Amino acid sequence: VTLRFLLVGRLALVLAVGLAPAAAFAHAGIDALDATSRDEVTKHPDDPQAHLARARVLQMQGEWDAALEEIEIAANHGGDPDMLGQSRGFIYLEAGFPRMAKIEFDRVLARRPDVYPLVFARGRAWLAIGNAEAAARDFGEAIAKGPGPTPEQVIVHRDALLGIGKKEDALRALDAGMARVGHVVSLELPAIDLELELGRPDRALERIDALAKTGPPNPLWIARRGEILDKAGRGAEARAEYEKALALIAQKPAERLGKPIEDLKRRLELALASTDKGGTGK
Amino acid sequence: MSRHLRATTLAVLAGLAVAQTASAVGVVRGPYLQTPTDTSIIVRWRTDAPTSSRVKIGAAPGSLTTSFDDGSAVVDHVVSVTGLTAGTQYYYSVGSIAGAFVGDDPGYYFRTDTFGLYPFRIWTIGDAGFPNATLDAVRDSFKAYNGGSSTTDLFLLLGDNAYGSNLLANDANYQTAVFGEHAEMLRTTPVYSTFGNHERFVAQDLTQTGDYFNMFSFPTAHEAGGVSSGTEAYYSFNFHEVHFIVLDSEDYASSPGAMSPMLTWLQADLASVTPTQVWTIALWHRPPYSRGLLHNSDTEGNEINMRQNVLPILDGFGVDLVLSGHSHSYERSYLLDGHYGMANTFTDAFKKDLGDGDPDGDGAYRKESPYAGSAHSGAVYAVNGSGSEVRMATLDHPAHVRGLLEAGSMVLDVTRTTLTARFLSSAGVVDDQFQIVKGVDGCLNAPATGCGTAVRGKLTMRNGKWGWRWKGGTIDPAEAGDPTGEADLRVCVYDQTGGLLGGDVLHGKPEWKAVKRGFLYRDRTASRFGFEKIKIRTGTPSLGAGIQVKARYALPSLPASLPVVAQLVNLDNGKCWSSEFATPRFNQSDRFLAVIP
Numbered sequence: 001v002t003l004r005f006l007l008v009g010r011l012a013l014v015l016a017v018g019l020a021p022a023a024a025f026a027h028a029g030i031d032a033l034d035a036t037s038r039d040e041v042t043k044h045p046d047d048p049q050a051h052l053a054r055a056r057v058l059q060m061q062g063e064w065d066a067a068l069e070e071i072e073i074a075a076n077h078g079g080d081p082d083m084l085g086q087s088r089g090f091i092y093l094e095a096g097f098p099r100m101a102k103i104e105f106d107r108v109l110a111r112r113p114d115v116y117p118l119v120f121a122r123g124r125a126w127l128a129i130g131n132a133e134a135a136a137r138d139f140g141e142a143i144a145k146g147p148g149p150t151p152e153q154v155i156v157h158r159d160a161l162l163g164i165g166k167k168e169d170a171l172r173a174l175d176a177g178m179a180r181v182g183h184v185v186s187l188e189l190p191a192i193d194l195e196l197e198l199g200r201p202d203r204a205l206e207r208i209d210a211l212a213k214t215g216p217p218n219p220l221w222i223a224r225r226g227e228i229l230d231k232a233g234r235g236a237e238a239r240a241e242y243e244k245a246l247a248l249i250a251q252k253p254a255e256r257l258g259k260p261i262e263d264l265k266r267r268l269e270l271a272l273a274s275t276d277k278g279g280t281g282k
Numbered sequence: 283m284s285r286h287l288r289a290t291t292l293a294v295l296a297g298l299a300v301a302q303t304a305s306a307v308g309v310v311r312g313p314y315l316q317t318p319t320d321t322s323i324i325v326r327w328r329t330d331a332p333t334s335s336r337v338k339i340g341a342a343p344g345s346l347t348t349s350f351d352d353g354s355a356v357v358d359h360v361v362s363v364t365g366l367t368a369g370t371q372y373y374y375s376v377g378s379i380a381g382a383f384v385g386d387d388p389g390y391y392f393r394t395d396t397f398g399l400y401p402f403r404i405w406t407i408g409d410a411g412f413p414n415a416t417l418d419a420v421r422d423s424f425k426a427y428n429g430g431s432s433t434t435d436l437f438l439l440l441g442d443n444a445y446g447s448n449l450l451a452n453d454a455n456y457q458t459a460v461f462g463e464h465a466e467m468l469r470t471t472p473v474y475s476t477f478g479n480h481e482r483f484v485a486q487d488l489t490q491t492g493d494y495f496n497m498f499s500f501p502t503a504h505e506a507g508g509v510s511s512g513t514e515a516y517y518s519f520n521f522h523e524v525h526f527i528v529l530d531s532e533d534y535a536s537s538p539g540a541m542s543p544m545l546t547w548l549q550a551d552l553a554s555v556t557p558t559q560v561w562t563i564a565l566w567h568r569p570p571y572s573r574g575l576l577h578n579s580d581t582e583g584n585e586i587n588m589r590q591n592v593l594p595i596l597d598g599f600g601v602d603l604v605l606s607g608h609s610h611s612y613e614r615s616y617l618l619d620g621h622y623g624m625a626n627t628f629t630d631a632f633k634k635d636l637g638d639g640d641p642d643g644d645g646a647y648r649k650e651s652p653y654a655g656s657a658h659s660g661a662v663y664a665v666n667g668s669g670s671e672v673r674m675a676t677l678d679h680p681a682h683v684r685g686l687l688e689a690g691s692m693v694l695d696v697t698r699t700t701l702t703a704r705f706l707s708s709a710g711v712v713d714d715q716f717q718i719v720k721g722v723d724g725c726l727n728a729p730a731t732g733c734g735t736a737v738r739g740k741l742t743m744r745n746g747k748w749g750w751r752w753k754g755g756t757i758d759p760a761e762a763g764d765p766t767g768e769a770d771l772r773v774c775v776y777d778q779t780g781g782l783l784g785g786d787v788l789h790g791k792p793e794w795k796a797v798k799r800g801f802l803y804r805d806r807t808a809s810r811f812g813f814e815k816i817k818i819r820t821g822t823p824s825l826g827a828g829i830q831v832k833a834r835y836a837l838p839s840l841p842a843s844l845p846v847v848a849q850l851v852n853l854d855n856g857k858c859w860s861s862e863f864a865t866p867r868f869n870q871s872d873r874f875l876a877v878i879p
Contacts, residue, residue: 184511220549
């Protein structure tokens with residue numbers, strides 16, 4: 001157990017290191033890291049970890065060739081081939097050579113197919129190559145089997161499928177993601193939008209109801225429910241929802257209504273006025 | 283196989299070796315406490331060899347009667363302790379099913395959350411990643427300040443929690459800088475953290491992989507209140523009547539167009555803050571306003587993104603306090619609203635209060651609403667990044683009222699109506715403090731004492747109107763303050779049973795204007811505590827110094843219990859001016875009239 005823990009931990013570490021885009025590190029703290037990693041390499045010239053860390057810093061600075069050279073030095077000093085392969089892959093990916101990146105990821109994954117964050121990274125390489133279907137396959141597998149998928153990964157998966165016009169598959173991707181991540185608002189709202197685009201208001205309503213169960217009563221969800229009913233031509237039900245949302249807003253003291261809620265209130269009042277005139281609030 | 287059966291089987295297999303196993307295994311990290319709620323808490327620890335997990339709890343050391351088990355053999359133990367009673371202190375031990383490793387003594391306990399339990403204290407440190415003498419001093423200064431105890435109610439880490447010599451916030455460096463340095467506190471105080479750029483070097487928020495995500499258990503599915511985020515990179519929780527939001531300032535705030543998942547979640551989370559919550563505190567690593575060495579919020583993209591994309595949402599929902607680190611210094615802002623641009627676009631117009639917020643200085647910042655979520659009511663931004671190192675810098679961002687090049691930490695003391703924050707230096711000195719007061723008390727407290735008096739006074743209460751005149755005394759303009767700027771005032775009438783009439787009139791209201799030698803408040807609709815007019819003229823009696831109040835209000839039950847006191851108090855400095863009426867001409871059920879002399 002301990003050995004496995006350590007191995008997975010080290011791989012995850014490299015993954016994390018390699019995945020980070022250089023832009024995220026474009027801050028002055030890199031100077032200190034640069035000096036530290038340089039010192040470490042000088043002090044421990046035979047330590048592959050020191051060279052890997054140095055490669056990481058060079059990667060952050062966009063010094064791709066120098067970073068790859070450090071990885072080769074690490075390899076010459078007995079560095080773990082999987083970790084080195086992943087590192088190379090991430091550098092290639094970031095440097096704009098996705099095909100090279102994919103080759104490196106494929107090599108590692110052939111030996112370690114269970115490193116799902118790396119499967120996700122290979123998906124990004126596929127996407128950069130232009131094969132969105134293959135990318136989506138990797139994203140889907142990584143999200144389904146990975147240790148802790150996030151809403152951001154699911155959105156990447158959705159976007160890959162939407163990019164090739166596969167709305168039904170994109171919706172399925174959101175559902176598969178929510179099966180792992182939970183019914184979070186950042187995924188359920190895009191799913192509702194897709195249901196409506198696909199002409200399925202009843203399904204959209206079911207999703208709103210699921211969302212409403214994930215927290216305290218929220219006027220945003222009730223209002224959204226009303227709008228969906230409204231668009232479906234169910235004016236009376238929509239009106240009831242609008243009134244319910246306004247009643248919930250009215251429970252808050254006036255000074256607590258921030259702009260988003262004030263805007264919502266105004267929208268609801270307009271929609272109600274519209275339904276008063278016999279039409280829908282659309 | 284059920285968890286219980288599995289655990290039992292393991293225990294049987296362990297057989298006679300139980301005691302030996304228990305004593306042979308060492309706890310090398312923790313125990314530490316996570317995600318406390320009113321009925322549950324998560325206990326974590328690490329052992330030097332794989333074992334099963336058991337937490338035993340009870341009302342006192344030596345009486346631990348309830349067990350929570352996990353039969354899986356692991357080195358990193360995570361046990362959810364559930365079914366607890368709110369607001370209750372429990373003692374505990376951790377170990378394997380074979381026996382306890384540590385605990386079951388007075389140094390191992392936790393307290394469950396409870397709604398309405400006030401006051402409470404939070405200790406927070408940022409960039410405390412160097413396990414050096416400075417960090418020791420910062421930690422020990424808090425312990426001394428806290429009455430010699432490391433235990434407090436919450437411990438908040440603001441990111442870059444571990445550096446080590448290689449500057450990586452990895453497991454090994456966390457072991458020293460967090461779990462080693464703060465072991466005593468972590469045994470009794472729940473800890474939350476936000477993701478810093480040094481954590482980002484060795485962990486990935488996109489995939490929740492890496493050391494940072496392996497060592498903590500933060501709420502992702504509204505386990506402790508709030509809305510489910512689905513990720514430990516950003517999340518929310520409630521503690522007492524405080525709603526906390528923890529954001530990821532590394533990767534997720536840079537979406538000027540479509541909302542990123544974090545921003546979508548943030549808006550939903552803040553919209554769902556319940557009417558009973560009093561405070562909202564947000565924390566993330568990179569400060570939206572800073573001029574620290576190497577970290578300038580005008581030039582670093584992540585800081586700009588947080589300021590431009592996150593702050594408008596927070597302002598719209600009236601967040602009270604934002605805590606960050608990143609710059610290795612202490613900077614603290616005015617009460618701000620609506621500034622999302624570069625430092626050179628900052629003006630006084632973005633200050634909700636021109637004062638320093640120090641109750642011993644210009645006076646506390648006051649917010650009228652007693653609840654969380656009052657839109658655009660202002661927030662204070664604190665950069666608390668000198669937990670283990672100070673870097674020389676100009677610290678001249680105009681949003682900040684204070685900048686300190688001192689190692690230290692912040693202590694937050696929270697009650698239902700006040701949030702007092704102090705910067706505690708490593709030498710144990712409070713070098714900055716500010717206070718936010720929620721709600722106006724409507725004269726519920728007793729009258730102030732030691733007020734300035736006048737030789738003449740008049741108080742009338744009749745037909746739904748009341749009025750007070752104070753004349754023939756001295757009002758120092760500095761003591762009266764400037765209610766168009768920062769002075770918050772209280773005008774009240776008391777009898778011997780308590781407050782009868784009046785309330786607080788906070789600074790900056792449009793009804794205030796400066797007049798010759800004083801200030802005039804005019805509100806023909808008398809919408810704020812019924813005040814139609816408050817006139818304050820400063821100076822000496824010969825210059826006509828005086829106070830005049832006219833108000834409409836549902837009159838209290840009369841006759842009043844004598845003497846009756848009318849007074850004006852500057853809440854920011856405690857100075858007051860008062861008239862005492864002991865012998866009224868009329869004190870009847872429908873009329874009160876008293877005149878001095």
